[in-house]
Amino acid sequence: MFFLATGQDRQGNIVEYFGKEKVNEINEGKLFHVFQKGLAVKVQGRAPINFPKDQVFDKFLNDGSYNPSAGDIFDIDGRGDAMKWEAISVDSTSSFSDRSLRSSFVYLSFTSEKEKIVLFEASGHSVALVNGFPHEGDHYDFGYSLIPIKLKKGLNTFVMKVGRFPRIRARLIEPSAPQLFTSRDMTLPDILNEESMQYLGGIRVVNSSEEWIKNSSVKAALEGKSDGLRLGLIDLPPLSVTKIAFRTPTIGGLSEEEALINLDLIDSKGKSLAATEVTLKVKSKNDYHKRTFLSEIDNSVQYFSVTPTTEPATENQALFLSVHGASVEATNQARAYKKKDWGTLIAPTNRRPFGFAWEDWGRIDAMEVLAEAKSIYKPDPQKVYLTGHSMGGHGTWYLGATYPDHFAAIAPCAGYPDLLEYRNSFTRRLRTMNAEQLKRFGMTPEMVAEMSNPPALLPMDAMVQRAGNPSRTLKIKRNYLHLGVYILHGEKDNVVPTFIAQDMRKTLGEYHNDFVYYEYPDGTHWYGDHSVDWPQLFDFFKARKIPETSSLKKLEFYTTSPGVSASSHFVTIQQQEKPFELSSFNFNNEEGFTIDFENTATAELDLSSFESVPETIVVNDQEIKTGSAKKLVLKHVDDKWEIGSAAPKSEKGPHRNGGFKDAFRNNVVFVYGTKGSAQENDWNKMKAMFDAETFYYRANGKVEVIRDTDFSAATYKDRNVVIYGNSDSNGAWKALLKDCPIQVETGKVVINGVTLSGKQWGSYFVYPRQDSDVATIGVVTGTGLAGMKATYPNHYMVNGTSFPDFTLFDSSALQIGLDAIKCAGFFGNDWSMETGDFQWK
Structure with a gap:
């Protein structure tokens, strides 16, 4: 501070x-x-x-x-x-x-x-x-x-x-200089003296000049002991701060408690523009420590913290994923647990101490860390567990419901299952306050009354909110049937009110037969280490395993977006019939292989784990001949199910399913337009820079920001791209979006043949890169300066917000909010508007 x-x-x-x-x-x-x-x-x-x-x-x-x-x-x-x-x-x-x-x-x-x-x-x-x-x-x-x-x-x-x-x-x-390092907010690893390896770190570089620094990199050298290594190349925009990754030379066997790393910012000609030193702590892998890795979201360096097992070998032990609460660093989360003799605990960052409440990019961070830890520690694949406190308790409810086959059991501590429900609990508390107490929160009794009685959703509002269904944890609550659930909550918690945990006890009691509810006597929100490191909780974990797929007799699974969560065990919901609404399957193999789907257009069954493949399966009361195939693609066509081929990668699927936020991953690059007027160009650039600053601050992120004149499809192959500007002002538009049914130019927007004129229109939308099977294009666009200024808010980088595939609004957005939206909706599985679902006003 x-x-x-x-x-x-x-x-x-x-x-x-x-x-x-x-x-x-x-x-x-x-x-x-x-x-x-x-x-x-x-x-x-x-x-x-x-x-x-x-x-x-x-x-x-x-x-x-x-x-x-x-x-x-x-x-x-x-x-x-x-x-x-x-x-x-x-x-x-x-x-x-x-x-x-x-x-x-x-x-x-x-x-x-x-x-x-x-x-x-x-x-x-x-x-x-x-x-x-x-x-x-x-x-x-x-x-x-x-x-x-x-x-x-x-x-x-x-x-x-x-x-x-x-x-x-x-x-x-x-x-002090045109280019310089700042030591604020470095992401640094711990050196482990039992290992000999290269380490990743991240440090911010300030370019306070008005010149582009092309093809720059950071060279890292262990002081006096090795030559420096460079990791990747990046262009630094004028007047910018960018967090750059560096890789150390191989380090091992150090006897010192610290290692000094010399860093040099090198330009394209090998000239040093800035230099600094950073100190890395040297630890034993048997002590609490941090590890770093390169995230696939934005190629940035992230870390996770480790509470190691007391045993010398980690293979075939348990693995505990512990997700932290708001304002808590992952290092402190790991240290809240004593070491166990039967497993390793890992604590991801959620990209920041506040981060994304374990949704959106926080969700991806947790799953990246889980995959990284599995590759390092090689645990028993059936002994993986999930827990967390407060916001991490929410993360436990959310991640457990979203990825139920990844964990044997979950233990939300002082948690709330749904962000909206938690906000509603805040409203319930506000209703008990007098006017003077409300004033401290910037509220009035009239405002509380309005919050307590929200108006019925209009069709446009409902369409926009539908994009937030992946955050509505309780829509997929039956996924907890996969898991053992241990609910731990303080009896007198006034931060996450105890009635939220009691409500979940009641909810689970209606359908679940493997959960424990424990209310810690006199416990507030935090009552010491037992708030998370509760022995009975870990005993509960120890008694449970992820079942083998071949042993399953019954299985249910629910999702609201295959792009967020598509699979459980051997079944993948590849495409929905109605995007971002609830989809599900219900499998029963007690007296024959039957499976019922809801809101599913395409699904895949991987039967390779079963000892024998049935010749006939029943799908929604319809018999299907399998031909004893180990993998089947099922398609729902004209109210009938048939065996078909997998949907082409050019269509929607788990790899890219839409929602505007989906653009901000896959090593995304921001491309701003330089072909418009001077004012338009300035706004294109500054909006891209603003989004990059926001992604850095909220997500410890590193996003490349480049001009349209520097973009080439080959250089940025298979990477997501966010375009700032329109078809007239951004030179990359025609290369990436020429076949898109939405075309925006100066003075008008054409939406599948419908033309709206004027310079007041702004829009956010996504569309697949036609030259890639995996990459997505995000578009932040306007028909003129007024339209681009209407795109100013970047709440699409805030967890809990919802943005469909396409949203069109006018320049009154900052005055009237959601009422400024003219059109919003979702493309169909073929990314067309004809097969999609759109709402006009």
């Missing part, structure tokens, strides 16, 4: 500090300006999840001349009260800090004598507009925010939305 304060050095001199650093000893440069005065306006109301209303940013985005003064009335709120800009000043820690700042926006300004490149460092805000362009904030107060900007000569404006805490800090730093 970074804050400005005063203290004394060893000589007794008064020194100002910003966090742990002296103000004039900043690693990245020297202090240029600390913001001391500003304005604030309070905006009541809770934003919708998908399309948040944001009238303050809407004003600054669309009126470059707007420059408020103290006492100016910004607007009139719903109660008829004036929303005034109030003068604010910093406290003794140079923070704008007051409870009244909840639900507020802060306006800061700086007049520069000339154009100048500085680093904008701020914290406590969820997002910022700097001279009218959006930038990711530091709402968790990590102290990571460091954004190179070019000050204009004259007035420069900074508008910041207050984040989780009613405290804002901001300053400008003069960078």
Whole structure:
């Protein structure tokens, strides 16, 4: 956490500090300006999840001349009260800090004598507009925010939305060099002295110049003992901060407790642009430690923490996947457990301490770590278990339901199964508060009443929310039949109210016959190590195994998207009939092989695990001759089931099934357009940079951002691509989207032959790369500057939000939210609109 304060050095001199650093000893440069005065306006109301209303940013985005003064009335709120800009000043820690700042926006300004490149460092805000362009904030107060900007000569404006805490800090730093490393937020491994191997790390590079640094890489060398190694090449955009991966030389057999690694930023000609040193801890693999790996989401370096077994060999032991709570680091999660003599515990990161509540990219991170750990520790494949606390308790409910055949048993501790249910529990608590108590949450009794009685969903709202069905854990609750379930909850938990666990006990009691419910006497949300490391919980695990497929007599499985979860044991639901609605199969082999499907267009049966393949199976009451084939593809055509061939990779399937968020994986690259007007080009670029900043902050991510002129299909083969701009402004559009039924150009959008004119239209959509069997194209587009500004929110990088394959909206989105949507829906399995499901307004 970074804050400005005063203290004394060893000589007794008064020194100002910003966090742990002296103000004039900043690693990245020297202090240029600390913001001391500003304005604030309070905006009541809770934003919708998908399309948040944001009238303050809407004003600054669309009126470059707007420059408020103290006492100016910004607007009139719903109660008829004036929303005034109030003068604010910093406290003794140079923070704008007051409870009244909840639900507020802060306006800061700086007049520069000339154009100048500085680093904008701020914290406590969820997002910022700097001279009218959006930038990711530091709402968790990590102290990571460091954004190179070019000050204009004259007035420069900074508008910041207050984040989780009613405290804002901001300053400008003069960078010490055009390119430099920053030690903030490194991802580093532990060196294990029993192993001889290369290690992966991640460090951020600041490019504070206005030049592209092409084909750069980081060379890492063990000080004085080995030559350096370089990992990959990456282009660094002007005025950017990018987290770059590095790989050490092979290291082993060190006797020291630390190893010093020299890092050099190397350009395409082999010249060193920046240098630094990082220290790696040397540990025994028998101690608590961290391991790093390269994620397939974005080719970034991630880590997981390990609580090793007390036994020398890990093969054929158990493996415990433990998912952490909000604000908890994976290292602390692992240390909450004592070592076991019968298994290894691994704790993934969820991509951040807050991350994605183990959904979306947090879900992928957990499954990547599970696969990585299986390859390292080679556990008994039938002895894999899942547990977690608080948000990790939610992750346990969610991952267990989503991937039920991956685990023998699950143990949610202080968890909630569904994000919406947890929010509803917050509403239930708000209803017990008086007006003064509600004020602390930025709420009023009227707002609580509105939340308690939401209006019925309109067809458009229902279509958008349908994309969020993979987050509706209780829709697939019968998947818990695969698993033993141990529910552990504190008797007096007021963070995740105990009634949520009691509700799940009642729910499971209606159909499940293998679960335990334990309410820890007098336990609050956290009551010491027993909150997670509860002996009876692990005894419950020890008595259960994942069943062999060949032994199964009954099996049920449910999913709302094959792109999230498609399989259980020997059955894969490849395609749905109605996208993102509940699909299922119900298998029974007690008196003959029968299987019933719901909302399934194509499914695959892998019968190779069975001793003998039945010559006849019954599918939805229809007999099918198998021909004793080990693998069968079943297709539902004209209300009949038949054996067919697998759907071509060009169609939807588990490999790419849509939903706009699906674009942000598979080593995604952001491509912004440079062929439009100067203003359009600036917006294309800054929106791509904003999304990259957000993915870095929320997901510890690394996304390449490139110009359309630098994109080639061969260079970025089989990688997902997100295009910013339209067919006129982005040169990569015609190469990637020429056959797409949605075409967006300056002044109009054509949707399967329907033309809408005007420059106010914005859209998010996905479409398959025609030159790839696996890659997806995401599109952030507008028919003009107004349309592109309407795409400003990037809530598609927030867990719990829902975005279909296609969403079209107009420039009123920041004023009226979801009501601005004109069309939304899902492509069919052949990626056509004719076979899809779309809602128009």
